[in-house]
Amino acid sequence: MKVGFIGLGAMGSAMASNLVAAGHQVTVWNRSQAASEKLASLGAKVASTPDRAVQGEVVHSMLSNDQAVRELFLDGGLLGAMDPGTVHVNHATISIALARQLAEEHAKHGLSYVAAPVFGRPDVAAAGKLNILVAGQASAIEKARPLLELMAGKIWPMGELPERANVVKLAGNFMIVTAIESMAEASTLAKAYGVSTHDFLELMTSTLFASPVYQVYGKSIAEQRFQPPGFALPLGLKDVMLAQDAGHAAKVPMPLAGVLRDSLLEALADGAESMDLSALARVSERRANLDKRKKDG
Amino acid sequence: MKVGFIGLGAMGSAMASNLVAAGHQVTVWNRSQAASEKLASLGAKVASTPDRAVQGEVVHSMLSNDQAVRELFLDGGLLGAMDPGTVHVNHATISIALARQLAEEHAKHGLSYVAAPVFGRPDVAAAGKLNILVAGQASAIEKARPLLELMAGKIWPMGELPERANVVKLAGNFMIVTAIESMAEASTLAKAYGVSTHDFLELMTSTLFASPVYQVYGKSIAEQRFQPPGFALPLGLKDVMLAQDAGHAAKVPMPLAGVLRDSLLEALADGAESMDLSALARVSERRANLDKRKKDG
Amino acid sequence: MKVGFIGLGAMGSAMASNLVAAGHQVTVWNRSQAASEKLASLGAKVASTPDRAVQGEVVHSMLSNDQAVRELFLDGGLLGAMDPGTVHVNHATISIALARQLAEEHAKHGLSYVAAPVFGRPDVAAAGKLNILVAGQASAIEKARPLLELMAGKIWPMGELPERANVVKLAGNFMIVTAIESMAEASTLAKAYGVSTHDFLELMTSTLFASPVYQVYGKSIAEQRFQPPGFALPLGLKDVMLAQDAGHAAKVPMPLAGVLRDSLLEALADGAESMDLSALARVSERRANLDKRKKDG
Amino acid sequence: MKVGFIGLGAMGSAMASNLVAAGHQVTVWNRSQAASEKLASLGAKVASTPDRAVQGEVVHSMLSNDQAVRELFLDGGLLGAMDPGTVHVNHATISIALARQLAEEHAKHGLSYVAAPVFGRPDVAAAGKLNILVAGQASAIEKARPLLELMAGKIWPMGELPERANVVKLAGNFMIVTAIESMAEASTLAKAYGVSTHDFLELMTSTLFASPVYQVYGKSIAEQRFQPPGFALPLGLKDVMLAQDAGHAAKVPMPLAGVLRDSLLEALADGAESMDLSALARVSERRANLDKRKKDG
Incomplete structure (x- = not known):
């Protein structure tokens, strides 16, 4: 199939590579050139401007935030550059507000819009094992399905309203950050009584909480290894x-989210800008002043 | 071995049964008679008073809270009724303050004290697959080990200070309640946008959060089945x-715990006294008023 | 002096009236006509379009939120309609982000910009007794001072950077909402033990908390009189x-603000859209389920 | 009148002095001798043991916490040392649980019990201007009234159930701590944007929040003067x-209290053991890391 792919960060590169490897004619575009060259070496065509990368039957995009999506597709006029009937599969984690606006604008341009945010890190993307949430018109999803299956361990249908896939992605990321804050507070408590963080988290993450999220971030916390970031802390705050914001728009109070926001802000105020989400553990320890107390005691 | 066992609730019965089945001479005592009779039918000796159940080389107790432990062992004089050298293995989830007091009082009476709180529900106990945290003098633990191995899938050593096993148990239960509140808030958010709680939690608990805690409580939330309780909500609050309290004594702030406390209290105020911890989901939905809004809309 | 005045809500009308009454030549504009007519009857000139209301030496604006300010002054081109050297005194409660953008845009157009948010309700504005926070270039403030003094009980200088006046206004409103939530939680606790909210709040607001904010909102809570709103609950949430947002931009965690946000959202979910901020008391009572329990008991 | 007075800390001394000065025959007792001597110099009789200080028609006590009250009156047998019919006026800030137990135990001994917690610092007590909350049987309150009037600016009746006066005292202290945390967070936000804490709090505490609590603690925060403590931070946490606890017993969620608890704990972890409640401001600044950032910037 003739396919476009916009956005070749760590995730986008891995996803696009799987399409190329399966023999599709993939035209890619990325803001910086380096990433495109890697895809070119695998057989992708590199577009010099974004509008030339949206000529396929299906166009995927994997951009980093609302602003990037808005600049290219709304302000930058990419919607007008696509042929009517094109299916745009948007993998980005974006706001509900933008999800709604994109759905409307695609409809105005006669385009099909599929929200398809993913769970999984770059290594999972490379292995074609992502969990992909999809929401949009059934016919559009069917058209994109062969491509999605090259990237996905499993595809999770969330209905016709694109924003539903986005809210599930946001709710899931909220659960991830909560899990990390939970390990941070619990292991600080245990540590204050002399139990090593390593012992505590090994127990928890190999029994009651033996799941990927707890194991990946628990390992970082136990080893106090917060760089390089797997999931950058500022993105977690975002x-x-x-x-x-989604809770506000739907009048859903989320008291845990309020706690997470403040802990993440406190981490940033303490210099965690380039650290992993698991650096939340530093905030818990700082609050309890464990290091300082150890020295004094 | 000659063994005593005090406390035959759902957990204690299952644990004591495994000792009896392995051929140990087990003398049991329980406040109400019915539970003792079941153990008797398996071959245990039933003591008419608690002091007659603490004559073995090793005495296990599995009582429901601080008050029950305090009444029998401290105020009730059971420590004085044990032979010097006896090893007391206390499986209860108790406060750090009581853990410290028990360690002191056992020492004064020339008794060995092992804290051995467990993770696992009654079915896991019956299968002899509990995760047992142990802390106490190495020699005392070694004496009890053959018995513990009959109950445990795995034994997790936490050092010589008994309170360390207790703090790990409390930190672990805190993580369990946090996980439930996290699912409650996240699935309410998703539901407000039209995603069914079942679909949302099936996704989460079979991927990122594919671990026992999320799966067990996630199922209750998805099915809105809050009775009978697996883990009673008032015990979760306790x-x-x-x-x-442990955080207070060690000056460890735990902002998530503050949120949990209020959500659990709100559940109790709304009549969840006899419900499962997963009834936290009712609180999230009530805050967002989803049912009422649906009717109005 | 020749003065312009944009925005004639309850606050703006009262403020503009004082300028007219003092003999200044005031040209007013308001989105809806009715408010302008009242000012006309006092001697103001009514502009048919907003650009005709910004021709004075000093232009005041009192609009309800970021969007209204943005639409008129940035997107609507009012900055271009003012003569270079004009002083624009913006009384609105707006975001720090917009405050910064306005300061930049005014400078580009050769205009002087003064942020002058106010504390006080419409009756205080009518009496010319507002507390007005001012920040901007000293010369611009001096030019506007004779006008500000007609509206103010006291003028509080906050330096040259306009955003400083805005952050003080936001911090002050945060303190107001906290005070209300504090009365709500405290009086619910007292009520659960049989102390009437009226007795409790009369004590508090005539002794330790004998200040305007506590007395005004305490009276509403004690009398359960939440309509019409003095300070509308959705504006408090805003x-x-x-x-x-200001805390986020400056990396300042504000845990109380997180609690307030959720309580306000819960109030909105329960139908408080057109109620006063003091309706936070309904949320506290609902959480504790006092009404229901009384009926059951 | 023949009066007993137990507990001569800063508050108790000032209160007892007013009774002595009015000509009553006051017998005092205090754990440490020094305070008693000062009262003796004013004309009080000093009892060598507490039981000799409870022989009057009315016995006042002003002890520092539950433990001190419990040790003397319940465990120490003072109730048995009082003549039947004696009125015991307990001014201490105690738990609801102890308030209930004291009411029961006094009744069993044929004694009248009046809960009479106070608002006001030592200087207010010395001036006889305290706000005194009273709850108990009307006849007992009437008997004590002439004495209470010597200490009080105003007496606030709270009904016959003693615990009601105690819950009002706790709810009031909760509001005090909330007010301080509110000033701490708000002034940290303002400071992050360059507004001095002094300027910000002068504005707030002379306008919207012109009440004793805000002015007293606001001054400490603005001057960063946290020692000696007026209201010691650990007592605020208590x-x-x-x-x-009162909220827990009555199933009343108090989300602000959860935030206060953690901020106070964080202050203690950072060494504020001997500081004033206003040292909460240090916690807010530390979270935002303002000092560190200033140095780096």
Whole structure:
């Protein structure tokens, strides 16, 4: 199939590679050139401007936030550059407000819009094992399905309203950050009584909480290894705030989200800008002043 | 071995049964008679008074809270009724303050004290697959080990200070309640946008959060089946408050615990006294007023 | 002096009236006509379009939120319609982000910009007794001072950076909402033990908390009189969220603000859209289920 | 009148002095001798043991917490040392649970019990201007009234159930701590934008929040003067926890109290053991890392 792919960060590159490897004619575009060259070496065609990358039957995009999506597709006029009937599959984690606006604008341009946010890190994307949430018109999803199946371990249908896939992604990321804050507070408590964080989290993450999220972030916390970030802390804050925005628009109080927001802000105020989400553990320890007390005691 | 066992609730019965089945001479005592009779039918000896159940080399107790432990062992004089050298293995989830007092009092009476709280529900106990945290003097633990191995899938050593096993149990239960509140808030958000709680939690608990805690409580939330309780909501509140007490004594702030406490209290104020912890989901939905809004809309 | 005045809600009308009464030549504009007519009857000139109301030496504006300010002054081109050297005194409660953008845009157009948010309700404005926070270039403030003094009980200088006046306004409104939530929780606790809200709040607001904010909102809570709103609950939520945004931009965690946001959202979910901020008391009572329990008991 | 007075801390001394000065025959007792001597110099009789200080028609006590009250009156047998018919006026800030137990135990001994907690610092007590909350049997209150009037600016009747005066005291102290945390967060926000804490709090505490609580603690915050403590931070934490306990017993969620508890704990972890409640401001600044950022910037 003739396919376009916009946005070649760590996730987008891995996803696009799987399409190329399966023999599709993929035209890619990325803001910076380096990522495109890697895809070119695998057999992709590199577009010099974004509008040339949206000529396929299906166009995927994997951009980093609302602003990037808005700049290219709404302000930048990419919707007008696509042929009517094109299916745009948007993998980005975006706000509900933008999800609604995109659905409307695509309809105005006679385009099909599928929201398809994903769960999984770059290594999972490379292995074609992502969990992909899809929402949009059934016919559009069917057209994109062969491509999605190249990227996905499993495809999770969420209905026709695109925003539903987005709210599930935000709710899921909220659960991830909560899990990390929970490990941070619990292991600080245990540590204050002399139990090593490593012992505590090994127990928890190999028994009651033996699941990927707890194991991946629990390992970072136990080893105090917060760089390089797997899931950058500022992005985690962005997603918690998008979940809060979604809660605000629907009048859904989320008291845990309020706690997460403040802990993440406190982490940033303490210099965690380039650290992983698991650096929330530093905030818990700082609040309890464990290091300082150890020295004094 | 000659063994005593005090406390035959759902957990205690299952644990004691495994000792009897392995051929140990087990003398049991329970406040109400019915539970003892079941153990008798399996081959246990039933003591008419608690002091007659503490004559073995090792005495296990599995009582429901601080008050029950305090009444029998401290105020009730059971410590004085044990032979010096006896090993007391206390499986109860108790406060750090009581854990410390028990350690001191056992030492004064020349008794060995092992804290051995467990993770696992009654069916896991019956299968002899509990995760048992142990802390106490190495020699005492070694003496009890053959018995513990009959109950445990795995034994997790936490050092010589008994309170360390207790703080780990409290920290773990805090993480369990946090996980439930997290599912409650996230699924209410998703539901407000039209995503069914069943679909949302099936996705989450079979992917990122594919672990026992999320799956067990997620199922209750998805099916809105809050009775009979697997883990009674008032006991969950008790444990969150014990974790807060432990945090207070060690000057460890735990903002998530504050949220949990209020959500659990709100559940109780709304009549969840005899419900499962998963009834936290009712609180989230009530806050967002989803049912009422649906009717109005 | 020749003065313009944009925005004639309850506050703006009262403020503009004082300028007219003092003999200034005031040209007013308001989106809806009715408010303008009242000012006309006092001696103001009514502009048919907003650009005709910004021809004075000093232009005041008192609009309800970011959107209204943005639409008129930035998107609507009013900045271009003012003569270079004009002083624009913006009384609105707006975001820090917009405050910064306005300061930049005014400078580009050769205009002087003064942020002058106010504390006080319409009756205080009518009496010319507002507390007005001012920030901007000293010369611009001096030019506007004779006008500000007609509206103010006291003028509080906050320096040259306009955003400083805005952040003080947001911080102050955050303190107001906190005070109300504090009375709501405290009086619900007292009520659960049989102390009437009236007795409790009369004590508090005539002793330790004998200040305007506590007395005004305490009276509403004690009398359960939440309509018509003095300070509409949705506006209170807007301001708490602007304070959170300001906190986010400056990396300042505000845990109380998180609690306020959720309580206000819960009030909205329960139908308080057209109620006063003091309707936060309904949320506290609902959480504790006092009414229901009384009926059952 | 023949009067007993137990407990001569800063508050108790000032209160007892007023009774002595009015010509009553006051017998005092205090754990440490020094305070008694000062009262003796004013004309009080000093009892060598507490039981000799409870022989009057009315016995006042002003002890620092539950433990001190419990040790003397319940465990120490003072109730048995009083003549039947004696009125015991308990001014201490105690838990609801102890208030209930004291009411029962006094009744069993044929004694009249009046709960009479106070609002006001030592200087207010010395001036005889305290706000005194009273709850108990009307006849007992009448008997004590002439004495209470010597201490009080105003007496606030709260009904016959003693615990009602106690819950009002706890609810009031909760409001005090909330007010301080509110000033702490708001002034940190303002400071992050360059507004001095002094300027911000002068504005707030002379306008909307022109009341004793805000002015007293606002001054400490503005001057960063946290020692010696007027209201010691650990006592503030104790009272917030008593309010939470009262909320727990009556199933009243108090989300603000959860935030206060954690902020106070964080202050203690950072060394504020001997500081004033206003040291909450240090916690807010530390979270936002303002000092550190200033140095780096």
